[in-house]
Amino acid sequence: MSIDPQQAPPAEAAVPSQDARDSEAEIEGPAVRASMRSSFVGVWSSVKLAVVLIVLIALGSIVGTVIPQGEPSGVLGISGMSEGAKNFLIWIRAYDVFYSPWYLGLLALFFLNLAVCTYVRVWPALKFSLARPRELPETLRDRLPEQLKLAGVSVDRVQQLLSRRFYRTFDASDGGLVADRNRWFRFAPMVVHLGLFLILIGGITAGLAGFRNSFPLMPGDTMSVQQAMRTASRRGPLTPDPGSWKIHLDKFWMTHYPGGAVKQYYSTLSVIDGGKTLLTRTIHVNDPLRYKGVWFYQSFYGIGAERFVVDRGIRTRILLTHQDGESVKLAGFITTQFKLPAPRGSRATAGKRRREAFLYTAGPNRPFYLLNLANMDCLGSLAPGQPLALDGHTFALGPVTTAPGVAAVVLDVGGQRRTLPVESAGRFNLAGYISREFVAGQHQVFLYMPDPAGPVQIMDLRTLAPICKIALHESAEAEGVAISYRAEKTSATAGGLAGATLLLDGKPSRLQVVNLSMTGFQISGPASDPFEIGGKTVVAIQNADPAGSPLWLINTGNQTAEAIMDPRSTVQIGHDVVTYRGPVWFSGLQTKSDPSIPVIYAGFITVILGAFLGMFSHRQVYVARTADGCKVAGKANRGQYLFHQELERMARELGVDAGEAFAAAEPAEDAPEPGPSAQISGAVPQGEVHGQ
Amino acid sequence: MGSDFGTLDHSSGAIAASMHHMMAIDQVLTSAVLILAGLAAVVFVLEIVLKKSMFGKIGYGLMALAALSNFGELATRYSYMVKISPDYWPLSNLFESVMYIVVAIFAIYLVVDRMFKAPGFGLVSSFLVAIIIGLASLLPPRLKDAHPLVPSLQSYWLKVHVSLMLISYAAFFLSFVGAILYLFFHYRDRLIAPRAVGAMAAKGAKASVATLAMLDELTYRMVLLGFPLLAFGIILGGMWANHAWGTYWSWDPKETWSLITWLFYAAYLHVRLQREWRGTKAAWFAVLCFASLLVTYLGVNYLATGLHTYGKLF
Incomplete structure (x- = not known):
């Protein structure tokens, strides 16, 4: 599989003319033996197959960017798609395309194709490049796309000019010249292929012998590298033991822009081995720490704990253990x-x-x-x-x-205790309260309480007809379900x-x-486990955007906010005077060990180098001695136009009118046409077929 | 800054004032690029209608001036913003990335136009660039105003990685221009010329064969330029990701789409190995590749959120 047209075996150039094939073979030497064409090598070295595989991989990748990746639930969440289509997408693992068997299979086939293609072409190309340029018989020279006659110009002068233009020139047996430039650039596509292979090998190595993990670390805390490896999300079976050293977070801080946005965040890390600090370094985003082949990256941050001072002197640190965020219904x-x-005195926000x-x-x-x-x-x-x-x-x-309202009633419906919120019945033009609806037997019903102290009525939601009446602490049967009315008020909101x-x-x-x-009023954010403060059990929850925002202390007994505290504020909770000192940030570290880095980087450099070298055109020039001067024929493998321009410049430098030189080489009107690739001389390949 | 404005100190007030000043200069320079590119398009039309090569030279000069204004626009942003954020580079939002691509388009155009005397190349390039800048200047302020960079983008890697990507986009844009010109001349000759020109067709058609060959090579050469730049850009992105957070590749939609685009262009280079795929089919293929590039550049923002989401248009 090569970008270079002339290294494509004739079998792939679907039905090229006999002439084109002859001249290709003559110029390039045999690329692929005919016997190979139908064999394993023939099939797997096909450029057509390569194109099909590349396009299939591209299309498969598109699936991976359209369907949410991760879990099958991502597919189920797509709206406006039939069940059948969703099941199909799940069956083909569209939620995890890049690790699905068919995608990896396509990649495997692609690399097999790449390997065979490159292998089949690299030896003939090498032989061709090492050898002296081959001479062409006149019949083949005449079929090359560039033809010009240089009247009164000696072969020697052409040779000097070609040498000055960095062509290699060789004397031909018939007194003419064979010359070419950029011969080795023909290998550019193969260099790209080699680079892709190195990247593949690197990727496999990383999967087998590396690990990757990420974890939060509080200032003053330590993480052992073995622990980080054992709990890694990705760990290859051949990963070597990283040793018994540990990483310690000395300090974490951030800097801000004037507007308040985070500018950068930093962690000072120490490497500790056998109780001794071996190395201390500050890392930030884009500037990792490396020690014994293990890298530590500044990756994320968050509030790990909240600091309180209760009365005078008792400092407490409350960990926010639920980092993913808890929701509390208030x-x-x-x-x-x-x-x-x-705001007064500020024009800046007038328009806001x-x-x-x-x-x-x-x-x-x-x-x-x-x-x-x-x-x-x-x-x-x-x-x-x-x-x-x-x-x-x-x-x-x-x-x-x-x-003196009623907030909710507590009912026992068929043995199940349920609390129903109650609202004013005013919207029905009634005095008293109604509850949310609930199901009793086959019907949806609700409660109506004309008087908080009196009995409740159970009403059918559809017909608004009363079904029965229950007094406090009594029971009744409605729709075949026993309902008892136990309490009328919840304590918190009475x-x-x-x-x-x-x-x-x-x-x-x-x-x-x-x-x-x-x-459904609720607040959510990173939350702590319940803890005691001022004789009450509360959870701390960081509701809004964490940077310097207030902390909610929610009483878990009645789900109300005991206090909403700004950093450095003081409040009395129960019998305690509590000062909130502000958050303690944790540093989120990503760690990894990857022995493949040198291989992958070599692959990267190889691909880039090969791709850039592919921009250059291999130009071949054949010069023949004629009675009145010489005749030049040539071709280039990356399009003729710029090559033609060069030949024009050369003609001018030799003192020949370029237009005349090309026209002189044009076959006479009545001459028999030798073949498609030789029909047109000069810069004009025929139609869409470039004679390259 | 919004609601917290009243609490800002004097120094940030001064920053706001200088930002305002900078955006005014920026506006003028952007308009200059738009007007110059538009004028160039008009002049290139005159060149074709009046058949005077002098207009072609004027158009080329206008494109050079537009390139200078465009460069000045980016330099203005840089020189102001770098005082606030030393790591700033004019790539912080969609508008800046558009102007970055366009300045690269101008630069490559100015070189390529001297190598290939392709008919209509200046006209289509200047016309499309004027439309692109016109649309970009309609972007809402949040996608236009210069911003300091977020921590993950404060790096030399950003400058090199994104620059390479955007320059490759510029090369692919010009390959797209070559391809649509190819298709225009191809179908014009096929569908209109034989009937309209009659006896003159033989000569006209022959001129077109040369034109088509040149446009085919122009398209091919621009892909050959964009392809390594894109490879370099993607790879630097991977190296940066590895350096910044320890992973080369995470199948983020932008990453994946840039790989898809690279694969499509790789397929373009390989289908060209077959002779009957050069010319018209290759031109259509180049258009398809450019469509995938547009998805990579703009469409991905709608697919998902990630590091590479610079802002949605709507």
Whole structure:
């Protein structure tokens, strides 16, 4: 398989003219013996097969960029595709194309083809290149695409000119010349093929004898390299033991741009072997550490822990063990959203859209938090008598109305305990409360409570007809299911909020309050395991974009926010005064050992070199002595046009009119046409067929 | 910066002012490239209509001026941004990458046009480049304004890797121009010329055979130029990835598509080994290869997100 047309065996040049084949064979020497054509070698050295395989690999790769890669669930998630098509895609492993048997099989066939193609062509090409250029009989010379007659020019002068233009020239037996340039550039395609093979060998080596892993490391922590190898996601069966040394993270930090975006992050790593620090170095993205063939790359970062100081002196570090992010459904109350006023004294944001915000509170007599609707970032807290100053405005809390409301009811339906959120029945023009619907027997039903202290009615959702009435702590049968009404209120939200007044720069505005048990309101982010603080069990959760954002402490007992804390803020939780000192970042390190690097890099360099060498054209020139001067014939393997230009320049330098020189060599009108590749002289190969 | 603007100190206010200044200069230079390329297209049309070679020379000069303006545009961005972010290189968004490709197109064009006197080459190149710049200047500001580079891109590797990729795109663009010109002349002669020119057809058709051969070689040579550049670019990307995060290749859609494009061009080079595939079929194949290049450059952003997503158009 070669980019060079003349090294393609005649069998592949589908039905070339007899003349073309003769001249090819004559110029190039025998490329592939005829007996090979139908054999194994003949089939596997076919350029047609190579093109088909290349195109199939390309098309297969396209599948891998269109279908989400990884798990079969990626295929199932595609919308607007029939089940049959999805099953087919799963069957062909379209979710993992690049490791599927058919894709690897295509690659194997491609490399087999590549190997045979290159092997079959490399020896004839080598023999051809090492030998002195072969002389051509006149009949074949006349069929070359470039023909010109140089009247009054001696062969010697042509020879001098060719030498000056870096042609190798040899005297021909008939007194003429054989010359060529860039002969070795014919090997360029084979060099590319060799490089591809080196890359293949390197890839296989890496798979067999290397490992790759990534892990987070907290400042002060240590990772043993053997541990990193044992837990590696990819580890070859022949991977050598890396030794007993360890890597220690001394320090992790980042730098920022003025706007706040992360500029770069750094880890200072120490290599520790037998208790001794052998090496300390700071790495950052694009600048890894290498020790004993194992590389450590700065790869990612995150918040690994939160620091607290409780009362005076007791420092605690809480690990955020759930890095992938936990979601916590919150209880409590939120108000309807409202637009924040534009910051005062700043023209810069005048044109920007104003931010939207809302208030959150865990319950009556608890502070209200002002939250940014877009990213759930906490902008500050409000309590009666404790206004919040923000962007040059003052936010204060006005009267808060409470309702002796019902937030949810607890039911036992057919032995299953369920808590149903309850909302005001006002939208049915009724006084009292209704619950979310639930299934009893064959029907969807809901509860209606005209009076929180009285009995509940079970209503059919479709007909709105009452089915039965149950008093507190009693049971009844509805739709064949025994239902008992055990409790009427959940403790956390008993006595809910109905509305709040917000005074913005002294102007009051009324906000409606929604009980969160009705909504899917939740926060999510890296979270800690539950821990005790101020006598309460809480989890810490980093909700918004981590950089310097507040930390939510969620009481796991009632799912309400115990506090939303900015770094370096202090709050009283239970009987403890708690100071949040801010996050502790971890450094995400990628590590690998890869013995194939020299081979792969050699392959890379070889491919690049070969591909660049392929730009050059092998030019062949035959000069014959004639009665009035000499006759030049020639060809080039990368297109004739630029070669023709060179011959024109040469003719001019020899003092011959180029147009005349080419025209003189043109066959007379009535002369018998020798063959397609020799029909047209000069730069004009016939139609789409280049006589190269 | 947005909502946090009020909290910024004086130095960043000064940066914002100088950024504003820079974007104004940038706007002027971009318009200059657009106008010069458009003018060149008009002049090349005059050359064909009036059959005066002088217009061809003027067009060539206008292309050279457009190249200078384009270079100036990128240099302006660089000289301002490098003060904010020392690792900056004008490749931080889609618009900058377009201008980078176009300056390479100009540079290669200016050389190739002197080697191949291909009819219509200047016209089609300048016309398409003007359209590309016109579309690029319609991009929303988030895809146009210069940004500091994110940490993973702050590297010498970026400059070399992305530059090589984009220069290869420029070479492939010119191969595409060669291919569509080839197809234009081929089908014009096939479908129109014999009937319209009648007795003159023999001479006209013969001139076209030379033209077609030249355009075929131009296309081929541009692929031969783009092919090693693309190989070099892809490989440097792999070496960079290995250096930055320890893996050469991760089948990211952009990586995969650049490999697909390279494979398509490899297939182009191999089908040309068969004589009957040169000429028209090869030209169509070059157009197909260029389509896959467009997917690599623009389409991939819609397939998935990854390191290589510089911004979606819509």
